[in-house]
Amino acid sequence: xxxxxxxxxxxxxxxxxxxxxxxxxxxxxxxxxxxxxxxxxxxxxxxxxxxxxxxxxxxxxxxxxxxxxxxxxxxxxxxxxxxxxxxxxxxxxxxxxxxxxxxxxxxxxxxxxxxxxxxxxxxxxxxxxxxxxxxxxxxxxxxxxxxxxxxxxxxxxxxxxxxxxxxxxxxxxxxxxxxxxxxxxxxxxxxxxxxxxxxxxxxxxxxxxxxxxxxxxxxxxxxxxxxxxxxxxxxxxxxxxxxxxxxxxxxxxxxxxxxxxxxxxxxxxxxxxxxxxxxxxxxxxxxxxxxxxxxxxxxxxxxxxxxxxxxxxxxxxxxxxxxxxxxxxxxxxxxxxxxxxxxxxxxxxxxxxxxxxxxxxxxxxxxxxxxxxxxxxxxxxxxxxxxxxxxxxxxxxxxxxxxxxxxxxxxxxxxxxxxxxxxxxxxxxxxxxxxxxxxxxxxxxxxxxxxxxxxxxxxxxxxxxxxxxxxxxxxxxxxxxxxxxxxxxxxxxxxxxxxxxxxxxxxxxxxxxxxxxxxxxxxxxxxxxxxxxxxxxxxxxxxxxxxxxxxxxxxxxxxxxxxxxxxxxxxxxxxxxxxxxxxxxxxxxxxxxxxxxxxxxxxxxxxxxxxxxxxxxxxxxxxx
Amino acid sequence: xxxxxxxxxxxxxxxxxxxxxxxxxxxxxxxxxxxxxxxxxxxxxxxxxxxxxxxxxxxxxxxxxxxxxxxxxxxxxxxxxxxxxxxxxxxxxxxxxxxxxxxxxxxxxxxxxxxxxxxxxxxxxxxxxxxxxxxxxxxxxxxxxxxxxxxxxxxxxxxxxxxxxxxxxxxxxxxxxxxxxxxxxxxxxxxxxxxxxxxxxxxxxxxxxxxxxxxxxxxxxxxxxxxxxxxxxxxxxxxxxxxxxxxxxxxxxxx
Numbered sequence: 074x075x076x077x078x079x080x081x082x083x084x085x086x087x088x089x090x091x092x093x094x095x096x097x098x099x100x101x102x103x104x105x106x107x108x109x110x111x112x113x114x115x116x117x118x119x120x121x122x123x124x125x126x127x128x129x130x131x132x133x134x135x136x137x138x139x140x141x142x143x144x145x146x147x148x149x150x151x152x153x154x155x156x157x158x159x160x161x162x163x164x165x166x167x168x169x170x171x172x173x174x175x176x177x178x179x180x181x182x183x184x185x186x187x188x189x190x191x192x193x194x195x196x197x198x199x200x201x202x203x204x205x206x207x208x209x210x211x212x213x214x215x216x217x218x219x220x221x222x223x224x225x226x227x228x229x230x231x232x233x234x235x236x237x238x239x240x241x242x243x244x245x246x247x248x249x250x251x252x253x254x255x256x257x258x259x260x261x262x263x264x265x266x267x268x269x270x271x272x273x274x275x276x277x278x279x280x281x282x283x284x285x286x287x288x289x290x291x292x293x294x295x296x297x298x299x300x301x302x303x304x305x306x307x308x309x310x311x312x313x314x315x316x317x318x319x320x321x322x323x324x325x326x327x328x329x330x331x332x333x334x335x336x337x338x339x340x341x342x343x344x345x346x347x348x349x350x351x352x353x354x355x356x357x358x359x360x361x362x363x364x365x366x367x368x369x370x371x372x373x374x375x376x377x378x379x380x381x382x383x384x385x386x387x388x389x390x391x392x393x394x395x396x397x398x399x400x401x402x403x404x405x406x407x408x409x410x411x412x413x414x415x416x417x418x419x420x421x422x423x424x425x426x427x428x429x430x431x432x433x434x435x436x437x438x439x440x441x442x443x444x445x446x447x448x449x450x451x452x453x454x455x456x457x458x459x460x461x462x463x464x465x466x467x468x469x470x471x472x473x474x475x476x477x478x479x480x481x482x483x484x485x486x487x488x489x490x491x492x493x494x495x496x497x498x499x500x501x502x503x504x505x506x507x508x509x510x511x512x513x514x515x516x517x518x519x520x521x522x523x524x525x526x527x528x529x530x531x532x533x534x535x536x537x538x539x540x541x542x543x544x545x546x547x548x549x550x551x552x553x554x555x556x557x558x559x560x561x562x563x564x565x566x567x568x569x570x571x572x573x574x575x576x577x578x579x580x581x582x583x584x585x586x587x588x589x590x591x592x593x594x595x596x597x598x599x600x601x602x603x604x605x606x607x608x609x610x611x612x613x614x615x616x617x618x619x620x621x622x623x624x625x626x627x628x629x630x631x632x633x634x635x636x637x638x639x640x641x642x643x644x645x646x647x648x649x650x651x652x653x654x655x656x657x658x659x660x661x662x663x664x665x666x667x668x669x670x671x672x673x674x675x676x677x678x679x680x681x682x683x684x685x686x687x688x689x690x691x692x693x694x695x696x697x
Numbered sequence: 698x699x700x701x702x703x704x705x706x707x708x709x710x711x712x713x714x715x716x717x718x719x720x721x722x723x724x725x726x727x728x729x730x731x732x733x734x735x736x737x738x739x740x741x742x743x744x745x746x747x748x749x750x751x752x753x754x755x756x757x758x759x760x761x762x763x764x765x766x767x768x769x770x771x772x773x774x775x776x777x778x779x780x781x782x783x784x785x786x787x788x789x790x791x792x793x794x795x796x797x798x799x800x801x802x803x804x805x806x807x808x809x810x811x812x813x814x815x816x817x818x819x820x821x822x823x824x825x826x827x828x829x830x831x832x833x834x835x836x837x838x839x840x841x842x843x844x845x846x847x848x849x850x851x852x853x854x855x856x857x858x859x860x861x862x863x864x865x866x867x868x869x870x871x872x873x874x875x876x877x878x879x880x881x882x883x884x885x886x887x888x889x890x891x892x893x894x895x896x897x898x899x900x901x902x903x904x905x906x907x908x909x910x911x912x913x914x915x916x917x918x919x920x921x922x923x924x925x926x927x928x929x930x931x932x933x934x935x936x937x938x939x940x941x942x943x944x945x946x947x948x949x950x951x952x
Binding site: 231232235301302303307309310313397398402403404435437438439440441442443444445446468469470476477480481484485487488491492494495498499501502503504505506507508516519523527530531533534535536537539540542543544603604607608609611612613614615616617660661662690691692693694 | 897
């Protein structure tokens with residue numbers, strides 16, 4: 074432990090205030106709740122009452138939004154996010170000891186409940202949080218499917234049903250956005266590029282704890298009347314919604330900040346901190362997937378943030394950004410939303426496909442086929458996805474003359490997407506297939522993403538969209554891409570990197586059982602949904618004509634199979650984490666850098682930083 | 698790089714595994730194209746306008762065009778799976794080649810997908826123009842559609858004062874819908890005719906169609922519009938011109 078003179082000076086100062094050691098998730102929740110209540114009470118007292126003469130009533134929304142801002146400030150102060158910036162304001166920085174404490178040195182499991190900067194701790198925090206988010210979203214999905222088990226609408230009140238659909242949607246979108254860049258982008262990525270940590274470790278902790286801060290507002294919306302708009306929160310319906318909408322707005326705003334922070338951090342890390350000799354041609358393809366994803370999120374999420382701020386102003390301050398009566402336009406919201414909303418699906422997909430492309434050479438024991446085409450495909454998707462947003466608006470009547478140009482850009486995206494297929498099947502061809510869950514997941518991805526992709530070609534076509542827009546066909550299509558392709562990649566990543574992250578193997582038998590149940594249940598459920606969509610069942614309905622009954626029964630049955638499979642996976646993860654078979658440092662005999670460090674990975678990863686002389690795909694005859 | 702297939706004397710297309718993959722490709726393509734095309738046509742039901750007929754035909758053609766792509770991916774993936782499998786805790790031996798690239802294969806793949814893309818685009822544009830013809834027809838009748846939570850109002854401006862909640866249309870005559878909404882966004886959708894446009898408060902949007910079958914068809918709202926969105930349904934009665942005139946008269950119009 075080397076401390077220079079000026080470091081000791083600042084350490085001497087901070088020794089008087091061991092505040093940094095007192096803050097953790099409990100103080101964060103405590104302070105958050107206290108400030109929320111204080112803000113609520115003060116706002117209720119001080120803000121003047123609405124009168125009947127007023128055109129719109131704003132007081133309730135102002136109170137709720139202020140209380141949530143109180144929660145946000147309290148939580149971030151309580152977790153210790155402001156200690157660093159506050160020191161800088163005083164013209165000082167954290168001492169070496171404090172930085173070590175921040176990194177979670179010698180803290181054991183306590184470090185998982187603190188503002189810890191070690192990227193491996195953040196990775197595990199993200200993993201557990203993602204699983205919790207999927208758990209909540211999954212329960213909501215099962216409520217939806219159970220309610221749709223019979224045509225007359227079930228036992229859920231339409232208002233509650235709409236809230237469930239909307240919150241299922243947005244929380245799953247957030248879950249899938251973080252499911253790979255969060256856990257594996259944080260835990261694995263820095264080791265894979267030969268770095269000791271992220272470029273900005275404190276921003277890394279910040280991005281994670283922002284997500285935790287964002288979750289209570291969206292869950293609270295259940296108790297504030299729910300959101301009745303679906304995950305898209307279209308205006309002017311959103312302005313009409315009860316105060317639950319404010320929870321949605323706060324959730325998106327905080328999450329958008331988290332995504333921007335994480336995006337800047339990951340991009341900086343990959344650009345600046347790759348090991349010596351790791352040229353762009355030697356950088357693993359998973360890194361490309363992650364960087365492309367966050368680079369895409371960087372311009373997209375500020376737009377989302379802004380769209381929700383404007384929504385909040387319309388609700389609470391009487392502005393009319395989206396209200397046609399005051400010169401606004403609902404189409405403005407749609408444009409802002411989809412400017413984020415379409416890049417966002419590739420934010421979800423690219424890391425998943427990148428991860429599976431990373432695993433393909435390992436489990437076929439041959440080089441990745443056409444690395445350059447893979448990079449071109451990822452870059453092509455990145456570029457084009459910023460230009461396709463209005464294909465969600467073909468039927469909105471906003472600008473019929475733009476339908477042709479957007480049809481062009483949308484169909485062009487099938488070219489770079491096709492390149493990724495070429496890379497995957499090219500790698501399978503004449504390989505020796507080591508049949509593990511990640512290997513099988515590559516097949517599942519090819520199958521699911523092919524269906525998701527081809528149904529996307531129908532939807533990209535304007536006349537066909539006239540029949541299919543707003544139907545269950547669309548719902549099935551994006552579940553095939555985000556769940557069938559994206560989540561499959563995430564589960565494969567989990568079983569591939571589980572040994573490095575936990576030191577144990579994920580139970581093989583249980584993960585196979587789970588794999589088959591989820592994949593079969595998924596295909597049964599969503600092919601049923603395609604059929605009712607083609608036949609004309611609208612999305613987001615809580616009751617439907619009797620003619621759709623059979624398809625919905627099939628979907629509901631499939632959903633229960635998925636649920637069982639997911640519960641088995643959850644059990645496998647928990648059980649293997651605690652008492653699974655001990656894993657060696659490199660159980661898959663892979664060549665990327667993360668397998669070259671010991672398990673558990675020590676603080677700062679590498680004793681001496683590695684020097685890279687070749688790419689990581691040197692499998693095949695000559696090298697064996 | 699691509700010093701490939703050094704062990705094979707025969708040209709690549711004569712190799713056994715390539716031939717088998719090609720056979721598999723043909724079989725899979727026909728299966729996928731036939732099966733998916735049939736499922737789509739059956740599920741979408743009987744069309745009630747030329748627009749819907751075009752849409753179904755186009756989706757079938759798109760299916761047949763993408764079937765060879767899906768078939769090829771499937772064939773390569775399946776053939777690889779059938780060739781060399783390995784189970785166990787330790788990895789298999791390294792594969793017997795180190796092909797990392799094939800510029801030819803990549804180029805063919807990219808050019809082909811580009812051409813398919815172009816085909817889809819041009820074809821889609823043509824059908825789009827075809828469908829837009831009803832919008833320019835001189836003999837078209839107009840219907841003003843107003844969505845409100847949670848029902849549809851149909852006004853017939855050629856006969857001031859006539860309003861209904863079920864839509865009545867004469868067969869084989871172009872109809873132009875001027876669509877708007879009172880409160881929030883809705884989406885006006887005639888299921889069997891394959892036309893749809895959002896109803897926006899404060900703005901008028903247009904769509905047009907020529908019904909070509911007598912019968913009763915469905916209008917559904919296709920944009921989540923709040924509490925009773927699921928129940929925002931209505932019907933279209935497509936009748937002969939004479940029956941239509943009689944209905945207009947019965948509603949107090951001039952016919």
